[in-house]
Amino acid sequence: xxxxxxxAIEHQVAEEQTHHPKSQFLWVWGVLLIxxxxxxxxxxxxxxxVRMLSILMGLSVIKAALIIAYFMHMKFEVSAMKWVTMxxxxxxxxxxxxxxxxxxxxxxxxxx
Amino acid sequence: xxDVAVQHGTGVYEPSLFGTYSKKIGMWLFLLSDSLxxxxxxxxxxxxxxxxxxxxxxxxxxxxxxATFMTAFLLTSSLTMVxxxxxxxxxxxxxxxxxLLATMACGxxxxxxxxxxxxxxxxxxxxxxxxxxxxxxAGKAEFVDVTxxxxxxxxxxxxxxxxxxxxxTLGVVYLGVIALRRWFIPILLxxxxxxxxxxxxxxxxHYGAHVLLLTAxxxxxxxxxxxxxxxxxxxxxxxxxxxxxxxxxxxIFPLVYLMSTRIV
Numbered sequence: 451x452x453x454x455x456x457x458a459i460e461h462q463v464a465e466e467q468t469h470h471p472k473s474q475f476l477w478v479w480g481v482l483l484i485x486x487x488x489x490x491x492x493x494x495x496x497x498x499x500v501r502m503l504s505i506l507m508g509l510s511v512i513k514a515a516l517i518i519a520y521f522m523h524m525k526f527e528v529s530a531m532k533w534v535t536m537x538x539x540x541x542x543x544x545x546x547x548x549x550x551x552x553x554x555x556x557x558x559x560x561x562x
Numbered sequence: 563x564x565d566v567a568v569q570h571g572t573g574v575y576e577p578s579l580f581g582t583y584s585k586k587i588g589m590w591l592f593l594l595s596d597s598l599x600x601x602x603x604x605x606x607x608x609x610x611x612x613x614x615x616x617x618x619x620x621x622x623x624x625x626x627x628x629a630t631f632m633t634a635f636l637l638t639s640s641l642t643m644v645x646x647x648x649x650x651x652x653x654x655x656x657x658x659x660x661x662l663l664a665t666m667a668c669g670x671x672x673x674x675x676x677x678x679x680x681x682x683x684x685x686x687x688x689x690x691x692x693x694x695x696x697x698x699x700a701g702k703a704e705f706v707d708v709t710x711x712x713x714x715x716x717x718x719x720x721x722x723x724x725x726x727x728x729x730x731t732l733g734v735v736y737l738g739v740i741a742l743r744r745w746f747i748p749i750l751l752x753x754x755x756x757x758x759x760x761x762x763x764x765x766x767x768h769y770g771a772h773v774l775l776l777t778a779x780x781x782x783x784x785x786x787x788x789x790x791x792x793x794x795x796x797x798x799x800x801x802x803x804x805x806x807x808x809x810x811x812x813x814i815f816p817l818v819y820l821m822s823t824r825i826v
Contacts, residue, residue, distance in 0.1 A: 455578075456583050459578050460583045460793070463582055463583065463795070463798070464650070464651040464793075464794040464795065464798070465651070467647060467650075467651035467794070468648065468651045468652050470648065472645065475641055476641070479637060479638070479640070479641040483634065486630065486634070486637070489815070489820055490626065490820065492820070493626065493816075493820035494823065494825060502821065503612070503821065506816035506817070506820060506821065507816070510812050510813050510816055510817075513812045514809050514812050514813070517640065517805055517812065518805075518809065520644075521641075521643070521644050521801075521805045521808075522805045522806075522809075523798075527580070527581060528580060528581035528582075530581070531580040531581060531582065531587075531590075535590050535594060538594040538597060538598065539594070539597055542597055542598060542601040545601065546605075549605050549609055550608065550609075550612060552609075553608070553609045553611075553612035553613040554613075556613040557612060557613050
């Protein structure tokens with residue numbers, strides 16, 4: 451009974467995959483390449499460390515969101531799946547708000 | 563996918579809590595735990611980068627160009643992977659295999675470029691105590707002082723990128739098994755011999771290549787214990803793993819390479 455249920459769900463999920471047009475993925479791929487190009491350009495702009503880190507992390511989060519939403523099909527999952535799977539990733543990213551300010555604090559303390 | 567009961571054949575079964583099948587949920591749980599592993603390594607590197615005033619910036623334009631190509635390889639491999647998943651859902655087995663092989667080719671390209679990057683950095687003196695130094699370079703190479711004065715740079719750099727390279731390598735093997743099943747084992751053994759015999763004895767890839775031999779043994783056991791034809795769900799689950807590897811690189815590339823770019 452369990453195997454039959456699993457198979458039925460697998461077939462239903464596979465059937466839904468066929469409705470996603472190829473152009474959607476090509477569009478996402480193009481945006482990811484453009485954002486990568488923008489990151490490389492920014493790396494040579496001799497920016498202040500905090501500003502550079504903030505911008506690069508912002509772009510990386512956008513790229514990660516695009517990959518998860520479209521390539522990993524999270525956009526098309528039920529809300530229970532979205533909440534459960536995204537919670538640890540959000541936690542991981544939120545840890546930036548703890549670690550990075552502390553790293554800057556140490557930098558400003560300096561060797562005195 | 564909606565929360566309606568699933569109809570299959572003559573029966574109607576209760577819906578899945580997460581609207582999908584168990585294998586996929588299992589892979590997601592693995593990826594969530596892996597994201598915490600990579601999170602710890604990424605934070606270790608970034609913390610050192612921000613809090614150390616004399617943090618080295620060894621990545622000159624050639625390194626950045628190399629890493630940009632690596633990023634393009636991974637992004638393209640994610641595109642070919644979604645096409646493989648789509649072909650599997652459409653039951654187009656030939657297209658599925660071709661897209662999987664294209665994904666593997668991009669992954670292999672990434673590993674080769676990354677290996678070249680590592681080899682150049684080691685030749686320039688950036689190393690770990692466990693790596694034997696290349697003959698004739700010790701003492702006069704560019705980054706010998708860096709290894710001595712900021713040892714956490716080499717430790718976090720090789721730890722983080724090495725872990726990622728291992729994931730990509732295992733991902734290529736995973737896709738190889740899904741695409742070619744037992745016929746992939748001789749190919750894998752050939753790759754192992756090429757990597758082992760084609761690298762000098764002082765290279766970390768010389769002994770690191772034995773990972774391929776180990777995976778060949780594990781795969782042989784798995785395929786012997788449970789031989790099967792991999793279907794659309796297996797391709798989709800493999801795709802989740804592959805996209806995750808790509809996703810992690812989207813953070814490694816800016817944090818490790820772009821934040822330590824040498825601007826002349």
